[in-house]
Amino acid sequence: xxxxxxxPEQATANAQKLDALxxxxxxxxxxxxxxxxTLILVFCLRFRRGSKVDRxxxxxxxxxxxxxxxxxxxxxxxxxxxxxxxxxxxxxxxxADAAEISVVGKQWMWYLQHPQGRSETNELHVPLGQAVKxxxxxxxxxxxxxxxxxxxxxxxxPGRYTSLWFQPTKxxxxxxFCAEYCGTNHSIMIGTVHVMEPADYEAWLAAKGVxxxxxxxxxxxxxxxxxxxxxxGSQTVHAPRLEGVYGKPVPIQDGENIRFIQAxxxxxxxxxxxxRSEVVAGYEPLMPSYKDQISEQDLLKIIAYIKSLANQEPIx
Amino acid sequence: MSAPAIxxxxxxxxxxxxxxxxxxxxxxxxRIGVLFLISVxxxxxxxxxxxxxxxxxxxxxxxxxxxxxxxxxxxxxMHGVVMIFFFLIPSIPxxxxxxxxxxxxxxxxxxxxxxxLLSWYIYLIGGLLGIWIxxxxxxxxxxxxxxxxxxxxxxxxxxxxxxxxxIVGFSSILTGLNxxxxxxxxxxxxxxxxxxxxxxxxxxxxALIMVLGTPVLAISVVLVGLERIFRVGVFDPALGGxxxxxxxxxxxxxxxxxxxxxxxxxxxxxxxxxxxARRPIFGYRFIxxxxxxxxxxxxxxxxxxxFVSGQSMYVGAIFSVxxxxxxxxxxxxxxxxxxxxxxxSIRFDTPMLYALGFIGLFTxxxxxxxxxxxxxxxxxxxxxxxxxxxxxxxxxGGSVMAFLGALHFWWPKITGRMYPEFWGKLSxxxxxAGFNVTFLxxxxxxxxxxxxxYFEYRPEFQVLNVMSTAGASILxxxxxxxxxxxxxxxxxPRNAGSNPWGATGLEWQIESPPTSHxxxxxxxVTCEPYMYxxxxxxxxxxxxxxxxxx
Numbered sequence: 001x002x003x004x005x006x007x008p009e010q011a012t013a014n015a016q017k018l019d020a021l022x023x024x025x026x027x028x029x030x031x032x033x034x035x036x037x038t039l040i041l042v043f044c045l046r047f048r049r050g051s052k053v054d055r056x057x058x059x060x061x062x063x064x065x066x067x068x069x070x071x072x073x074x075x076x077x078x079x080x081x082x083x084x085x086x087x088x089x090x091x092x093x094x095x096a097d098a099a100e101i102s103v104v105g106k107q108w109m110w111y112l113q114h115p116q117g118r119s120e121t122n123e124l125h126v127p128l129g130q131a132v133k134x135x136x137x138x139x140x141x142x143x144x145x146x147x148x149x150x151x152x153x154x155x156x157x158p159g160r161y162t163s164l165w166f167q168p169t170k171x172x173x174x175x176x177f178c179a180e181y182c183g184t185n186h187s188i189m190i191g192t193v194h195v196m197e198p199a200d201y202e203a204w205l206a207a208k209g210v211x212x213x214x215x216x217x218x219x220x221x222x223x224x225x226x227x228x229x230x231x232x233g234s235q236t237v238h239a240p241r242l243e244g245v246y247g248k249p250v251p252i253q254d255g256e257n258i259r260f261i262q263a264x265x266x267x268x269x270x271x272x273x274x275x276r277s278e279v280v281a282g283y284e285p286l287m288p289s290y291k292d293q294i295s296e297q298d299l300l301k302i303i304a305y306i307k308s309l310a311n312q313e314p315i316x
Numbered sequence: 317m318s319a320p321a322i323x324x325x326x327x328x329x330x331x332x333x334x335x336x337x338x339x340x341x342x343x344x345x346x347r348i349g350v351l352f353l354i355s356v357x358x359x360x361x362x363x364x365x366x367x368x369x370x371x372x373x374x375x376x377x378x379x380x381x382x383x384x385x386x387x388x389x390x391x392x393x394m395h396g397v398v399m400i401f402f403f404l405i406p407s408i409p410x411x412x413x414x415x416x417x418x419x420x421x422x423x424x425x426x427x428x429x430x431x432x433l434l435s436w437y438i439y440l441i442g443g444l445l446g447i448w449i450x451x452x453x454x455x456x457x458x459x460x461x462x463x464x465x466x467x468x469x470x471x472x473x474x475x476x477x478x479x480x481x482x483i484v485g486f487s488s489i490l491t492g493l494n495x496x497x498x499x500x501x502x503x504x505x506x507x508x509x510x511x512x513x514x515x516x517x518x519x520x521x522x523a524l525i526m527v528l529g530t531p532v533l534a535i536s537v538v539l540v541g542l543e544r545i546f547r548v549g550v551f552d553p554a555l556g557g558x559x560x561x562x563x564x565x566x567x568x569x570x571x572x573x574x575x576x577x578x579x580x581x582x583x584x585x586x587x588x589x590x591x592x593a594r595r596p597i598f599g600y601r602f603i604x605x606x607x608x609x610x611x612x613x614x615x616x617x618x619x620x621x622x623f624v625s626g627q628s629m630y631v632g633a634i635f636s637v638x639x640x641x642x643x644x645x646x647x648x649x650x651x652x653x654x655x656x657x658x659x660x661s662i663r664f665d666t667p668m669l670y671a672l673g674f675i676g677l678f679t680x681x682x683x684x685x686x687x688x689x690x691x692x693x694x695x696x697x698x699x700x701x702x703x704x705x706x707x708x709x710x711x712x713g714g715s716v717m718a719f720l721g722a723l724h725f726w727w728p729k730i731t732g733r734m735y736p737e738f739w740g741k742l743s744x745x746x747x748x749a750g751f752n753v754t755f756l757x758x759x760x761x762x763x764x765x766x767x768x769x770y771f772e773y774r775p776e777f778q779v780l781n782v783m784s785t786a787g788a789s790i791l792x793x794x795x796x797x798x799x800x801x802x803x804x805x806x807x808x809p810r811n812a813g814s815n816p817w818g819a820t821g822l823e824w825q826i827e828s829p830p831t832s833h834x835x836x837x838x839x840x841v842t843c844e845p846y847m848y849x850x851x852x853x854x855x856x857x858x859x860x861x862x863x864x865x866x
Contacts, residue, residue, distance in 0.1 A: 043657035058659035077640035087692035159553025187770035211389025
């Protein structure tokens with residue numbers, strides 16, 4: 001009955017680094033707790049009423065002591081902050097070659113889409129050693145994507161994209177939990193992350209036959225929703241072309257002025273749902289809103305398609 | 317300190333008039349304190365009953381004790397709402413702050429006695445609405461009411477709950493206002509700021525937070541209500557709102573609220589320790605100013621609840637630094653209390669056991685708070701049982717231990733009666749032991765990755781959950797014991813005398829229970845608080861032993 005673990009599994013380099021910091025802080029916790037408990041115990045025994053000890057001139061204050069017990073916690077806090085900030089920064093700094101997987105959370109399941117086209121629910125298959133970046137959004141309330149073995153967690157918000165990255169170092173199955181309370185079945189909004197040998201992963205991707213990739217699906221939707229009619233060049237409507245746009249600054253008409261916005265996932269999403277909020281300079285605000293007409297999954301596919309055009313020559 | 321001598325034939329005490337009307341229309345701060353004591357005790361046991369059911373449910377990984385996940389979700393929401401808004405926030409300030417603060421500064425009453433009574437009525441209305449929700453359907457958002465779940469998706473009585481929290485907030489504001497004005501205007505001649513008992517300093521800091529923070533809570537729950545009823549787009553992105561905005565507003569109040577719960581605990585411990593160590597408190601000014609520092613910092617750290625919410629990395633970094641800063645005034649307090657034991661003449665009566673237990677548990681709660689302020693660690697343990705364990709160490713190990721310590725310390729003053737010392741000590745030991753067995757395993761559960769608010773969980777977490785439930789049963793006994801012996805003590809004759817602990821402080825210079833106007837004439841304060849002498853205490857003790865043996 002006493003066979004519970006003391007550490008969750010370590011399946012990323014981040015997990016090892018974090019555990020080192022945690023051990024350091026547990027050390028501080030144990031040191032100060034022992035110090036305070038020991039002092040209390042010793043004073044209580046030594047100075048219990050009736051004990052024959054010297055009680056003359058009991059001090060009522062000491063500038064020196066106050067300085068010491070302000071300075072030591074301050075210095076230790078600074079060490080803890082710098083160390084933890086360094087690890088925190090790495091969580092925001094995914095490698096450039098990370099594979100991007102889309103995640104949509106909804107009450108009460110996870111939908112995951114691989115760029116190669118295969119999608120899955122409540123299961124995430126990833127290859128060993130490959131950095132993976134998750135682009136996440138929610139279809140309803142706030143959820144939170146939590147993999148204890150990787151020591152990472154990020155809230156998944158409706159109407160916004162958040163991201164999370166990891167690089168698994170161990171083959172196996174790891175728990176995936178929703179950590180932000182999201183209603184009735186919050187506790188069964190769980191799943192499994194399968195870290196596989198790269199060859200196994202390739203086999204898994206191809207297992208259902210080679211279908212269209214996420215970007216190809218996006219292109220199909222791009223045509224189906226009549227985006228192509230204007231954005232691929234049209235005689236009647238003057239609309240910006242999307243080749244070479246993703247990841248570059250876009251000039252936005254802001255009253256009299258022009259400001260520049262990075263064309264990222266957020267910008268493309270808002271341009272589809274709220275097309276009149278940030279209009280490219282030199283164009284009329286003609287585009288209708290697609291709010292409530294395209295699902296979160298499809299939006300992610302269309303974005304993947306526009307992203308796939310990033311390296312093409314811009315067309316004026 | 318000097319108060320006029322107690323006359324041989326004192327006027328009636330504050331409990332003399334037994335009519336219901338005299339209680340319901342009272343302006344006496346002591347009676348209002350007692351009214352609050354009765355009501356918060358009822359809510360404590362309501363919230364405790366919910367906790368008992370939750371712990372029973374969590375003994376097994378599958379849902380079995382409760383009918384459904386919805387029942388579980390409603391239950392943990394009620395546990396949180398009742399314990400925080402209807403018990404912890406009013407517990408020490410509205411009960412003991414009300415009863416003691418005017419006496420401690422040599423005043424006849426609070427500055428605004430009628431507002432004081434109004435505060436209780438408002439609390440009662442909010443509380444009854446809370447009970448109404450409990451009986452007629454419940455609410456399943458968690459005490460945090462996160463949007464857009466609360467504003468658009470939940471099918472429970474969210475608006476009623478919001479109204480209930482909105483109402484009870486005004487009770488808190490009025491109590492806070494009374495404490496501030498009373499401290500400024502009604503101090504007796506000679507009661508300078510640095511002669512105030514630390515109880516008053518800490519309550520003053522608490523009152524500042526109550527008055528400045530609570531309106532923001534009111535605003536946030538009103539906006540949730542507006543969005544729910546009229547579809548005003550504030551928080552739901554589908555309506556053009558921002559769900560994170562709610563978290564900023566909510567924690568702008570609810571983080572300072574943690575200090576509304578724990579600063580009064582500091583107040584109590586700062587009175588009990590010097591009394592039972594029989595020596596002046598160590599570092600009076602540092603303890604006093606650290607209370608004010610905590611009140612100020614408390615408004616600058618709310619973003620540490622949101623490190624993984626989607627706020628920017630830089631915002632996270634700033635809130636992390638500010639949160640580490642709170643460690644400094646908290647450390648000052650713990651070290652100064654500990655130093656107060658040095659060269660004391662220490663007695664281990666029940667209030668002292670509670671106070672010593674408080675220091676230990678608060679130390680653990682505070683240090684685990686540093687882990688949570690460490691950004692990368694928080695990413696892993698946020699929204700797991702680690703955080704549940706951490707805030708229970710502060711709120712139960714800290715605030716509830718101090719509340720019980722305070723009740724034992726001042727019970728003779730409030731009722732004129734002593735309680736059985738043996739059972740008191742036993743309750744302190746049961747609470748301390750039961751608490752640790754309940755919540756230490758939860759740190760480990762959270763570190764291993766068990767998320768909070770889970771109705772069902774992975775089987776590998778069961779052993780630790782069973783331990784926690786076992787601890788909770790010990791804790792429950794520790795809480796029930798005082799209820800029994802305090803109530804039974806009321807059937808005893810008044811046997812406490814005016815100063816059973818030989819304490820300094822104006823409240824111990826008057827009768828137990830005090831008369832309606834507290835003092836029999838003008839009060840003049842001529843010295844600092846905590847003028848205890850350990851050497852004199854030893855001489856008295858030696859003399860007592862001598863008499864006892866001969």
